[in-house]
Amino acid sequence: MKAMNKATTLLLILVMLIPVGGGAALADSHQIEEATVDTAALEMRSEIDRLLSEHGFGTITLMRKIFNKEPDVEQLKELANLNSQDLHAGFASVYGEGPADEFIALWNEHNALFVEYATAAANNDQQAMQNAMDKMEQGSHKIATLQAEVSEGKLPEAAVAEMLITHEQQVKASFDAYVAGDYETSYAMQSEAMAYLVNTMSKTLSTAYAEQFPELYDNSKALTVAGNLRSDLNLLLGEHFAVxxxxxxxxxxxxxxxxxxxxxxxxxxxxxxxxxxxxxxxxxxxxxxxxxxxxxxxxxxxxxxxxxxxxxxxxxxxxxxxxxxxxxxxxxxxxxxxxxxxxxxxxxxxxxxxxxxxxxxxxxxxxxxxxxxxxxxxxxxxxxxxxxxxxxxxxxxxxxxxxxxxxxxxxxxxxxxxxxxxxxxxxxxxxxxxxxxxxxxxxxxx
Structure with missing residues (x-):
């Protein structure tokens, strides 16, 4: 759990999703804020919930279909592309096109390496599988470096790298269990991976983003009791539809x-x-x-x-x-x-x-x-x-x-x-x- 908490930092990069209007008065953790799920920061957090959990479920599903050589593999790859486009747009809205282009190139490589790993597994090529994971870890550190730079050190590079690696290991564990025929474990790990993306990554990223750029979110907070409720429902209902x-x-x-x-x-x-x-x-x-x-x-x-x-x-x-x-x-x-x-x-x-x-x-x-x-x-x-x-x-x-x-x-x-x-x-x-x-x-x- 500790590692996962640190890992949360990495996707702050993704947090730069398009801000939405609405708001609440800025308050510290000891003040009382009106109970509401409709603020600019909570809209941003919910969008991150959606995109990250969609990425997690979509990636695991794509890898299974690659292994099974199913006919809709290319269409699922397009789903991943659409998800990446939304992430790019959000990042660009805050940091500009240049940093967003740099981020999405690294993120698309992250997606491609999952495909590479699943393809190698389908061909029973253990060396290629290991190479894909090695490259994925290297990419995690590159994304972490970028994240630390754009956040001006507010998100530590080591913690960001650990966060992304945790996500990658969860996806890998779900897929490996599937390949081994341990389907119960595979689906349990899928649920855990989706929960991590929402309960840990999105929660941390949105909180940091709202604090780093308060003017973009009407000085509202992404971490509130009401916001946690909305996010929990995002996960449960999203998972229901997907499964x-x-x-x-x-x-x-x-x-x-x-x-x-x-x-x-x-x-x-x-x-x-x-x-x-x-x-x-x-x-x-x-x-x-x-x-x-x-x-x-x-x-x-x-x-x-x-x-x-x-x-x-x-x-x-x-x-x-x-x-x-x-x-x-x-x-x-x-x-x-x-x-x-x-x-x-x-x-x-x-x-x-x-x-x-x-x-x-x-x-x-x-x-x-x-x-x-x-x-x-x-x-x-x-x-x-x-x-x-x-x-x-x-x-x-x-x-x-x-x-x-x-x-x-x-x-x-x-x-x-x-x-x-x-x-x-x-x-x-x-x-x-x-x-x-x-x-x-x-x-x-x-």
Whole structure:
């Protein structure tokens, strides 16, 4: 964990994402700030959450597909290119085109070496695999040097390098386990890698960026209790969408890692259900789990209908998803005491279902470009849902989300020690945190 905390520094470079309007008064960690998830700094942090977690999931998925020699490899490479373009634009908006060009060249090499490693694994070329990792570590230090320079030493070079190397090792561990046929470990490491990118890297980078350039973010803070809630929901809802799409493809392909991917999806649901129970009680938690698991099952019903070319069963699956949407929307509205309007939730949930099914349909049709374009839209939608959901929860329980989490003193300005992946919601009690996450997820699910 210590290494991961230091590692957080590196992607500050990525933190230079396009600033957004809105704001809150500047305050130190001992002051009380109004509970809100809508500030300029939190918009920036959420965008970093999205781009870094998309990079992590997309890279691991691409490497698996390269190893399996699947037909949509080139389309996934294009997804990585689009992600890099967004990172470049954000970096350039703060440091200018020259430094941004230097950064993105190094970052694209980082991506290319993951491809090189997976290709070598597919050819069982151990030496080429080692060469790729050696070059990747060298590149980490180059990025660290650049990051230290552009931050004028505010982000230590050694800590930045360690952060990026930690990320690379997590991706490698997930892929190596997949190659070895240990699919359960592979998907568990995938979840850990995504969590690290959001809970550690993005959190630290956005915090540092808001402090380095306060005028760009209306003097608002990227590290607040309410902001942590929104970020936690970003991770959970984003992971749900990403893994649900994987599960559907694996089921259609009768892939050997289908059961492991399904277990990862169920684990995500379990976290949401536990959170619901912690704040609303066992009955509500059970109700949530039943509803959420039903929609996952309807996705599988849809896949089986497509595999069997059964139009009637396919129509039934779509109808079941519609019924789930209605029931879950009412459940969310009731739980939030009407703060989340059932119709609003229904619209958001329909978008989630449409992009999930749309991604799968395009994949089955062999239109891989459309499949991954739709997947990227659906993934981004989950982050919008996380914002709406976390905003409602903060409105319902404002006292619980006002102010700032404790910031222990560290070599990174008090940021490093805060990002222990074993604690998602920081200073809030675990049960409350979990409950909050559930709320957010519900909204996202909409």
């Amino acid at each position: 649900a799409g994987t599960v559907m493809q694996k089921r259609f392909q009768d892939a050997p890692d289908f059961e492991a991917s399904l277990a990862a999806l169920n684990a995500n649901t379990g976290k949401q259900a536990a959170a619901t129970t912690s704040i609303y009680g066992e009955e509500a938690g059970n109700q949530f789990a039943a509803l959420w698991n039903s929609h996952n099952e309807y996705y599988l019903q849809y896949v089986d209908a497509v595999k069997n070319n059964n139009a009637e069963e396919k129509e039934a699956a779509v109808a079941n998803l519609g019924q789930f949407r209605d029931e879950f929307s009412q459940f969310m509205s009731t739980a939030t005491e009407g703060i989340l309007d059932a119709d609003t939730v229904s619209e958001a949930l329909q978008m989630h279902v449409d992009t999930t099914l749309g991604t799968f349909d395009s994949f089955v049709a062999g239109d891989y470009a459309k499949a991954w374009t739709t997947a990227r839209e659906g993934y981004a939608h989950m982050f919008a849902t996380a914002k709406t959901t976390s905003a409602a929860f903060v409105q319902q329980f404002p006292d619980k989300f006002a102010g700032f989490p404790a910031m222990p003193e560290t070599g990174l300005g008090g940021m490093a020690g805060m990002f222990d992946m074993n604690s998602i919601l920081w200073s809030l009690p675990f049960l409350i945190i979990a409950a909050l996450l559930v709320f957010s997820r519900r909204k996202v699910l909409e």
